[in-house]
């Protein structure tokens with residue numbers, strides 16, 4: 001793709017040309033450095049990550065007070081949780097014998113282990129808060145109105161998935177806090193008449209929280225629910241673009 | 251000829267309109283990408299600082315034989331656990347959250363107009379309705395919680411230095427409607443076992459006998475309040491001329507819902523001590539085993 005050059009070329013531009021206008025760099029990034037409108041649009045359109053965005057956007061939507069970045073930050077936290085979560089998986093074995101010891105080991109012996117765990121924990125709380133606040137901002141800006149009805153429903157599904165992700169992760173440290181919180185939570189499900197007990201049994205793989213519950217929660221937490229959430233996020237973002245970007249007054 | 255001229259004039263107008271819209275637009279790179287980058291960095295730094303200073307909790311190894319008092323669910327479910335104290339567990343734990351989520355998802359299908367779209371609270375009465383909803387939701391739920399904790403009894407006894415009148419015992423709290431009213435004995439146990447046979451559905455045999463006073467306190471009153479109060483709220487707003495459109499009603503109801511949600515979560519998190527007793531936060535001690 002052709003490269004458009006800015007009118008006046010600064011020191012930085014020349015340096016950039018010298019360093020990056022070579023065969024290898026251009027094989028990776030199809031457009032030139034984004035310092036002209038043309039290249040700025042190309043960089044968004046040709047990069048798989050950036051192309052979640054449109055190339056242009058209405059000026060009111062760039063204002064921080066329109067979205068407070070809340071949806072974007074929910075997504076950012078989801079990505080951060082995926083990265084720290086993968087690192088935690090290196091050290092954690094979901095068995096009743098090892099789970100608690102693995103967490104202790106992670107906190108005491110693994111370099112930066114405490115940081116990984118703390119980040120994962122606080123990001124998880126943060127994501128629940130961000131998603132709730134994002135929902136409030138969407139509501140109060142009237143952004144659920146036609147044609148965005150269905151994306152609001154997708155959002156509600158994402159809210160449920162976020163809560164379930166957080167809840168399934170809560171059991172994994174296998175300490176008193178984890179065990180009893182999940183016991184209290186699943187007892188609530190079990191209390192429903194007729195369908196409650198079989199559902200609770202299916203959730204925790206038995207009558208009480210034990211090894212079966214741990215492996216179920218773990219599997220859902222590290223693969224089942226993240227895949228579902230990622231799928232619904234893809235739909236969510238796709239629909240934002242399809243529905244004509246963020247909502248505007250008519 | 252005329253038609254063609256008209257058409258070019260029209261499309262020129264359309265093109266002009268499109269151009270004006272373009273004038274209002276910014277490029278995503280750099281304007282939006284920059285904001286996103288800064289937001290991400292601020293959060294990354296703040297979370298890293300938080301994670302260095304405050305450790306995630308880790309208590310003793312899980313022990314099914316030792317029940318901490320109180321045992322609490324994660325904070326975002328403490329609103330439901332708070333409800334659990336005031337009504338039937340199935341209602342609080344399953345039915346209320348399900349109905350709430352379905353109602354939330356149904357908002358756009360109820361309020362289909364385009365008014366107030368794309369701008370913060372831009373319909374005429376929006377801010378006012380938001381604050382009214384917040385006030386009514388939070389004050390209402392606080393009053394109900396205090397009632398169920400017999401706060402009126404404590405205040406009365408504190409002020410008069412006397413005892414709460416025995417004749418009014420049945421309104422000490424919600425439970426006392428069940429325990430302190432002279433219900434005929436048969437209402438407390440209506441045997442349904444010959445009729446309601448869960449074992450015929452291939453489910454475990456369950457006793458679904460009916461206890462009317464219990465049903466009254468644990469189901470009928472809570473359901474009537476949870477459905478009735480929002481309906482009355484909307485009717486009052488409508489009669490007062492505050493809420494005219496569906497968007498108006500949705501704003502008041504949504505704000506009320508959020509307020510109730512926040513109050514229940516806060517009360518469940520910070521105001522419930524041992525035995526889930528209602529206490530001011532400074533008297534709430536960490537759980538004991």
Ligand code: HEM
Nearest residue numbers: 067071072074075135138143151152155156158159246247
């Ligand atoms: C994991 C959870 C979620 C993620 C990652 C997410 C992400 C996003 C992002 C990045 C946007 C773009 C605008 C913005 O940042 O505000 C957005 C818009 C939107 N979100 Fe979400 N969202 C989530 C949950 C929800 C929930 C719970 C709802 C509502 C119940 C919702 C409804 C919407 C709607 C209707 C829009 C379009 C807003 C407009 O047109 O102005 N989302 N979402």
